[in-house]
Amino acid sequence: MTDYGRGTGREPWHPDDPLYGDPGWDGQQAAHGQGSYGGQRQQPQQPYYDGQQQQPPQQPYYDGQQPHQPPYDGRQHQQQPHQQQQPQQPGYPDQQQYNNAGWDTGQQQGAVPYDVNPADPYGGQQPGYGGESPDYYGTPEAYPPPQPPGQRHSAPDENAEWDGGPEAGAPEEHPFFTGADDRDDDGEQDDDPDENGRGRGGDRRGKTKKKKKSRTGCACLVLSLVMAGGVGGVAYFGYEFWQDRFGEPADFVGAGTGSVEITVPKGAGTGQIGSVLEKEGVVKSAGAFVSVAAGNPKAQGIQPGVYPLKKEMSAKAALEVMINPSNLNALIISEGWRNVKIYAEIDKRLKLKDGTTRDVARSESKNLGLPGWANDNTKIKDPLEGFLYPARYDVGRKSTPKSVLKEMVSRASGQYASQDLEAQANRLGLDSPLQLVTVASLVQAEGKTHDDFRKMAEVVYNRLKPDNDQTNQKLQFDSAFNYLRGQSNIKISESEINSNPDPYNTYFHKGLTPGPIGNPGSDAMAAALNPTKDGWLYFVATDGENKTEFAKTIAEFNKLKDKFNESQGIG
Structure with missing residues (x-):
């Protein structure tokens, strides 16, 4: 057989080789004994007999250099222009012509006709078959013969150092791990000369370069840290997820x-x-x-x-x-509380000296946000009376008497504005919104239950009428006298009441008090805005405390008065 078309390798191309019969030039699989030149069966070569005992031709071997290839006729067969091509040799109908696309040895050769015996396609040019011919494949200018498709490789770089490659079992490693791309501090490649005097980077000039710095340890450490962080993160979030879904909530122990x-x-x-x-x-x-x-x-x-x-x-x-x-650290103001009681409660909540809030109220009354219609009477005892709205107020360590009072006044002003007290006062025949708040404070002080509020409001309005000849426009409310005395006493002597000229004494003066006598709640204010119209003119707390009964005439009033004296044991 011929070595024509073999690829380079460590072993000769033998029919027992697994790659023997690799797909031919036209991509078809060659069967055993069939040539790979055009898909037709090759005629077996007959050894040339020159009268001597011939030994079988030795198979070429690979000695690590350019493989020995069988010579042809030693001349380049180039097809000259307008030159008639030679007919194909018998048995090789698809044999490739040596034209300009063939093997270029770097020399221009003239066309040489095939003058050999057609029966011997190799023309006696094979070694050992009738003569020695020069080995043109051994010259530096020679180009290796074509290889079978299954064994083709790109041309090796003559300056590249062969390190065994993948075929020698050398593992391919990334430059990041091998340090092949390391640079020293001045930006140059850090190569260490091997024992042959050549740098690892393939420097054949024998230059000695600085030793490489390996990144393998650093890279492994970074990867280990990243992996450890990832595992730790997954574990942490997994634990948190489990705790949120299935675990008991975290809690402290003790009273703190x-x-x-x-x-x-x-x-x-x-x-x-x-x-x-x-x-x-x-x-x-x-x-x-x-x-x-x-x-x-x-x-x-x-x-x-x-x-x-x-x-x-x-x-x-x-x-x-x-x-x-x-x-609860809050200040709760009940309906009807007087300001003096509210001041004391603020001092208590803020842990201040008694009288501190009262003094602030007197000095800061104009700076707390009172409406413009407030304080329209110079005889008012406390400008804030009736404007510390009953509600609950949060009191903390940052609270001050002024901040608490300001919040209460703001709450009252907002409630009164929402009810349009100016218009309501005109409708009810009052002089100002302040008088309407005063009526509500009297209703709040005298009424014992919410059911009494509307009847009590009607009593006030009926006694204020100019045609009231029963009480002569005097309200005669004990709650007003108790306010000016700063007390809550239901047993007041007539001599004491009739002799005290204080503006808040409704037994002595006609009409309303100069200002509110307490802080009315929403129910008392609603009753003052919508009193009954049944003609009530009198009322008596017949049990002395909670039960209030109403009368329209003086005779009915006297009966209620006797009932009260009886409950109190007064003869």
């Missing part, structure tokens, strides 16, 4: 330490309250508070306001404080 004030907004549920407590460091988690509150029905009654609590309390301890209204 220190002190802190928590403000619960209006309409807040246990979840929102728990979030506020967690944010301020009272409880360890909102979930713990919600879990405890779910098992206590009183938790639904937690009122908005300021609560004095401690840091790092258990959820149960915090809940116990908040469900007790007495622990």
